[in-house]
Amino acid sequence: GRCAISVLAGLFSAEDADAFAAVEAALAAMGGGLRAVGGVALVAACLDADVNAVRKLLASGISPQPDTTTTPPSLLLRSAAAGVPPDSPLAAAAYAGSVELVQLLLSAGASPKPPPPLVTADAGTATETAGGVNGGRAGGVNGGVNGGGVNGDAAVGEAGSEAGLAAGGRMGHPFSPLSPLRIPRAPLTAASAGGSPSCVLALLAAGAPPDIPGDGGVTPLHAAAASGQTQCIEALLEAGADPEIADETGRCALRIAALAGHADALPLLLPPTRAQLDKELDEALVSGELRAAALLAEASGTPSLLWRAIEQQGVDGALLRGLIRQIPRGSLRAQAIEAGGARRTVLHAAVEAGSMSAVVELANMLPEELLLKPSADGLTAIGLAVLKRSDLLAEILERTALSRLRVSVELLHALTAHARSRAREAAEAMVSVWPGLDVKAVTCGGPHELAVVWVERWGTSRRSCILAAPSRGAPMPTVEALLLATRKKMEGEGVLAA
Numbered sequence: 001g002r003c004a005i006s007v008l009a010g011l012f013s014a015e016d017a018d019a020f021a022a023v024e025a026a027l028a029a030m031g032g033g034l035r036a037v038g039g040v041a042l043v044a045a046c047l048d049a050d051v052n053a054v055r056k057l058l059a060s061g062i063s064p065q066p067d068t069t070t071t072p073p074s075l076l077l078r079s080a081a082a083g084v085p086p087d088s089p090l091a092a093a094a095y096a097g098s099v100e101l102v103q104l105l106l107s108a109g110a111s112p113k114p115p116p117p118l119v120t121a122d123a124g125t126a127t128e129t130a131g132g133v134n135g136g137r138a139g140g141v142n143g144g145v146n147g148g149g150v151n152g153d154a155a156v157g158e159a160g161s162e163a164g165l166a167a168g169g170r171m172g173h174p175f176s177p178l179s180p181l182r183i184p185r186a187p188l189t190a191a192s193a194g195g196s197p198s199c200v201l202a203l204l205a206a207g208a209p210p211d212i213p214g215d216g217g218v219t220p221l222h223a224a225a226a227s228g229q230t231q232c233i234e235a236l237l238e239a240g241a242d243p244e245i246a247d248e249t250g251r252c253a254l255r256i257a258a259l260a261g262h263a264d265a266l267p268l269l270l271p272p273t274r275a276q277l278d279k280e281l282d283e284a285l286v287s288g289e290l291r292a293a294a295l296l297a298e299a300s301g302t303p304s305l306l307w308r309a310i311e312q313q314g315v316d317g318a319l320l321r322g323l324i325r326q327i328p329r330g331s332l333r334a335q336a337i338e339a340g341g342a343r344r345t346v347l348h349a350a351v352e353a354g355s356m357s358a359v360v361e362l363a364n365m366l367p368e369e370l371l372l373k374p375s376a377d378g379l380t381a382i383g384l385a386v387l388k389r390s391d392l393l394a395e396i397l398e399r400t401a402l403s404r405l406r407v408s409v410e411l412l413h414a415l416t417a418h419a420r421s422r423a424r425e426a427a428e429a430m431v432s433v434w435p436g437l438d439v440k441a442v443t444c445g446g447p448h449e450l451a452v453v454w455v456e457r458w459g460t461s462r463r464s465c466i467l468a469a470p471s472r473g474a475p476m477p478t479v480e481a482l483l484l485a486t487r488k489k490m491e492g493e494g495v496l497a498a
Contacts, residue, residue, distance in 0.1 A: 037071065037072070037075060038057055038060065038061075038062035038066070039062060039063070039066020039067065039068060039071060039086065039087065039089075040066070040071060040075055040076075040079050040084075040086045041053075041057060041062075042054065042057045042058075042062050042064070042066065042089045043066075043079070043084055043085065043086060043087075043088065043089045043092045044084070044092075045057060045089075046089045046090075046092035046093035046096060046098070046101055046105070047084060047092040047093075047095065047096050047183075048096070049093070049096045049097075049098040049101060051098075051100060051101060051104070054089075054093075054101055054104065054105075055104070058104075058108050063109075064089055064090065064105045064108045064109055064110035065087070065088075065089075065090075065109070065110055065111065065115065066086070066087050066089070068086055068087050071086060083182040083183055084183055085115075085183055085184070085185040085190075087115050087185070088115050088185045088186075088187065088190075089105055089110065090102065090105045090106070090110040090111075090112070090187040090190075091115075091183060091184060091185055091186065091187045091189075091190035092183060092190070093105055093199075094187045094188070094190045094191035094194060094196065094199040094200075094203060095183045095184075095190040095191065095193060095194040095196075096194065097191075097194050097195070097196035097198070097199055098199070099196075099198045099199055099202055102187075102191075102199050102202050102203065103202060106202075106206050110187075112187055112188065112203045112206040112207050112208035113186075113187075113207070113208060113209065113212070114185060114186035114187075114189075114212055114214055115185055115186075184214050184215060184218060184223060185214060185215065186212065186214040186220070187203055187208060188200065188203045188204070188208040188209070188210065188220040189214050189218060189219065189220045189222075189223045190223075191203055191220070191232070192220040192221070192223035192224035192227060192229070192232050192236065193223035193224075193226065193227055194227070195224075195227040195228070195229035195232060196229075196232070197229065197231035197232050197235055200220070200224075200232045200235050200236065201235055204235065204236075204239050208220075210236050210239040210240055210241040211240070211241055211242055211245060213245070213247070216247055216248045216249070217246070217247040217248035217249075218247050219241065219245055219247070219253075220236055220241065221233065221236045221237070221241040221242075221243060221245070221253045222245075222247055222251075222252075222253055222256050224236055224253075225253040225254070225256040225257035225260070225262070225265060225269065226256050226257070226259075226260050227260075228257065228260060228261075228262030228264070228265050230264060230265050230268060233253075233265055233268050233269065234268060237268065243269050243271070244271065244276075250283070252269075252280065253269050254266065254269040254270065254271065254280055254296070255280050255283070255284060255289070255292060255296075257269055258284065258289070258291075258292035258293075258295045258296050258299075259284075259289055259291070259292040261291060261295065263295050263298070263299065266295060266296070266299040267299060270299065270300065274300075277296070277300050278300075280296060281293060281296045281297060281300065281302065281308070282308075282312055284296060285308070285309055285312060285313065285319075286312075286313070288322075290319075290322040290323055290325075290326050291326050293305060293309075293323070293326070294323065294326035294327055303335075303339050304334070304335040304336070304337075304338070304339065305323055305327065305335060306320060306323055306324070306327070306335050306336055306346050307335075307338055307339070307346065307349075309323055310346065310349055314353065315349055315350050315352075315353040315355045315358045316355075316358065317350070317355060317357035317358035317359075317360070317361040317362075318357070318361075320346065320350075320358060320361060320362060321361045321362075321365060324362075324365045324366070329367070332366070332367055333367050333369065333370060336366055336367070336370055337370075337373075341376055342375060342376050342377075343375050343376040344375040344376075345366070345370050345373055345375070345381065346362055346366070347359070347362045347363060347366060347370065347371070347381040347397075348375055348379070348381050348384055350362050350381075351381050351384045351385045351388065351390065351393055351397075352384065352388075354388075354390065354393075356392075356393065356396075359381075359393055359396060359397065360396060360400075363381075363396065363397055363400040363401070363404075364400060364404070368404050368405055368456075368458045368459065368461075371397070371400070371401040371404060371405060372401055372405070372489070372490060374492040374493070375492075378492045378493040379491070379492040380490065380491055380492040381397055382394050382397045382398055382401065382490050382491050382492075383490075383491030383492040385397060386491055398434060398436070398490065399436050401490070402434065402436045402437055402438075403436065404458060405456040405457075405458050406456065406457040406458050407437065407438065407454065407455065407456055408437075408438040408439070408440060408455045408457075409430060409437060409438070409439045409440070409452060409453070409454055409455070409467075409486060410440050410442050410452070410453040410455060411423040411426055411427055411439065411440065411441045411442065411450065411451075411452055411482075412442050412444040412448065412450070412451045412452075412453060413441060413442070413443060413444065413449065413450045413451075414443075414444070414445070414448075414449045414450070415443060415445065416449070418476070419449050419450050419476065420441070420443070422450055422476055422479070423441040423450060424441050425479050426441075426452075426479045426482045426483070427439040427440070427441050429479050429482075429483055430482070430483065430486060433483060434486075434490075437486075448469045448470065448471075448472070449470070449472075449476050450468075450470070450476050450477060450482075451466060451468060451469040451470075452466070452467040452468040452469070452477075452482055452485055452486065453465070453466055453467065454466075454467050454486075454489055465489075467482075467485040467486060467488075467489055468481065468482055468485040
């Protein structure tokens with residue numbers, strides 16, 4: 001489709017007047033004539049920002065608002081396949097960002113308002129939402145016809161084309177960040193989609209309405225939000241565009257910008273109340289728009305997207321995994337800890353919910369330092385699982401924590417035979433309780449007859465702490481005392497209180 005449109009643009013860009021006349025004669029000999037293809041050719045020339053070709057076509061009598069009733073259906077089909085509106089040269093010029101062509105077409109009589117419903121010789125009138133010839137192919141390719149899916153395969157696209165031509169077509173969302181070649185028929189929306197502030201200002205000055213929806217309920221502000229052009233957004237807002245209008249999918253400009261990943265555009269589109277912002281954030285979560293949700297949370301200062309998701313939808317392992325992938329590592333630790341006095345981690349919430357999948361996902365994705373972090377009541381996630389008698393969850397968490405933290409326990413003992421024997425006995429007991437624990441008995445000439453040191457080596461970090469070290473002259477700790485000290489580290493002090 002784009003090849004055919006490009007060929008048309010090239011035919012009428014000839015500098016030689018005789019060559020242009022020869023093209024006209026050849027078209028007439030084929031029974032078409034310039035007027036039959038001139039409208040689409042004008043659109044193509046505008047899309048290529050070819051001022052010379054546009055001037056020639058206008059001088060030859062081609063209307064800046066072409067009548068498509070005489071245009072061959074095959075050419076209309078190719079135009080739709082290319083994502084080019086066959087009846088709106090002004091939209092093509094605005095999308096191309098050519099202010100010169102926009103002003104030229106306006107002076108030639110083009111209207112800055114959205115064009116009327118597309119009319120063809122065979123299909124009659126087709127509304128913007130029904131699609132007609134223009135919508136049949138675009139709906140099939142871009143996901144609307146019979147549930148074809150976004151950017152469906154060729155077979156689905158062809159089926160969509162056939163259905164669209166036969167029955168008027170059911171268009172999918174006609175403009176989205178996923179289909180950048182789709183050019184809206186409304187000039188101001190096209191200028192916004194193309195990200196041209198100068199064309200947006202020129203069309204607004206000419207009287208283009210800032211809020212009239214086009215295909216799929218898309219307004220110029222929706223298109224500007226998808227393109228991420230902040231100057232276009234500012235110009236439209238200043239002209240009175242309403243940021244709360246939703247398209248046919250239910251998305252307002254704020255969510256469209258977030259979905260497209262334009263974080264710098266979000267502050268311009270934030271709603272006036274926190275309740276409205278929370279509504280957009282929750283709808284993004286429910287719709288699975290996790291990247292958008294993460295950007296909205298950041299722009300709005302939401303303390304924790306993870307906890308908001310848990311509050312709204314419960315503990316969902318797949319959802320939490322997707323959100324963690326969207327949250328920068330530097331802020332993940334803070335977001336994973338519940339605000340307020342409880343100081344639980346999302347891993348605690350997964351254990352509390354008894355969700356095996358969520359426990360596994362979180363234990364493998366959260367920052368290492370959170371795996372053994374106790375809540376305000378002194379329980380780690382492992383300790384909470386033990387308290388709830390969820391032995392399998394406790395075992396999974398223990399193994400994951402020991403593996404990810406690369407934990408080793410060093411039993412530092414004095415040179416005496418008694419201390420050496422006690423250290424070896426304690427090492428055997430620890431391994432029997434925690435098979436994945438790396439335990440070493442190390443002879444040490446330090447001040448303690450027997451001490452237990454916990455060592456973590458994850459990433460580039462090496463952290464250690466003394467679990468037990470009786471002072472000089474105190475009785476040597478029993479094996480049970482050493483096991484208890486290790487258990488307190490893994491499960492938290494709260495297990496003993498419980």
